[in-house]
Amino acid sequence: MAKGKGNKKVLASINYSIDTVKKIKDNYKFTIEEKQDILHKFVGTSPDNNSYFTPDVICNWIKQLLDIQSGKVADLSAGVGSMIKPLVEKYGSLQDGITFEAYEFDTNNSAAGEIAWSDYSQVNYIGDFNSIEQHEEIPDDYLYIVGNPPFSGSIPYWCEWNHAKNGKAKNNNICDAFVDLSVRKVKDKGFIALVLPYGHLYKGNATAKLRQWMKSQVALKGVFPLDQDTFAKAGINGTTVGTCLVIWQKGVAQEEVFFGELCDKDDIVKEMESMARQFQLFLSGDYEVKYLSDSASRLRGKVEQKIKPWTGEAI
Incomplete structure (x- = not known):
């Protein structure tokens, strides 16, 4: 178990979440402050404790890396909308x-998320929705899909890269x-x-088949390993499972991949901001990032210009 929350904090989180769901069922009228509290205090209370909501610092970093x-934008397994x-x-x-x-x-996450985002006209929070079983109801025109999908378990799911010989769906890893x-x-x-x-x-196995299929669909753009304590305070008990943030772009040729590893725990937010700027330079195609290193709380890199200024011609 990750050393994230003490017993008192765990109990307080559970009690808050249970009380919030009860209030929703009782048609309680939440204030603006109470709606905002849901986004910071609510934890998943499902029996398998599978709701490890993404920490704000990682959500902010995704926004910076993609420069949204x-x-x-869509999240296909949104929790309460982190x-x-x-x-x-x-x-x-x-x-x-x-x-x-x-x-x-x-169901509980859905109830909380729908209340938390009820005053935002630009947010369409769709609760009690099974993205896998109801996938045909999901549009296919998102410019960005972000998220932190469930990691464990298997479900019947038809996919081009792993289905039964008779054409029916196989059980596939939910992630x-x-x-x-x-x-x-x-x-x-x-x-x-x-x-x-x-x-x-x-x-290996089915996940290897997935990666092979993805080569024909998307280009891997960036891989960002995350610290094992990233989710130490997530959910009820936290977890130290090894994770990484992976970024792809659809419909473009595979070229070089940006690998960015965070090193500076003393000022990780500043390092994230710096790395996001480096990644945007990398994505622009105008510069080639030769190396990245962390020194004195600053991310440093060497970039070489690939096109002539103002002309757009290759050097």
């Missing part, structure tokens, strides 16, 4: 030009299913950013 300024929070301009409004569709299966679904639902040239178990990068 406008467009249609991925939406960095896009808030002020209470009741996201940044201009952004719409967000959040899909969530768990693999969400990755596949994200690829199918993001638009051409759109981006996917998912927090995944580190094993996604090297596991």
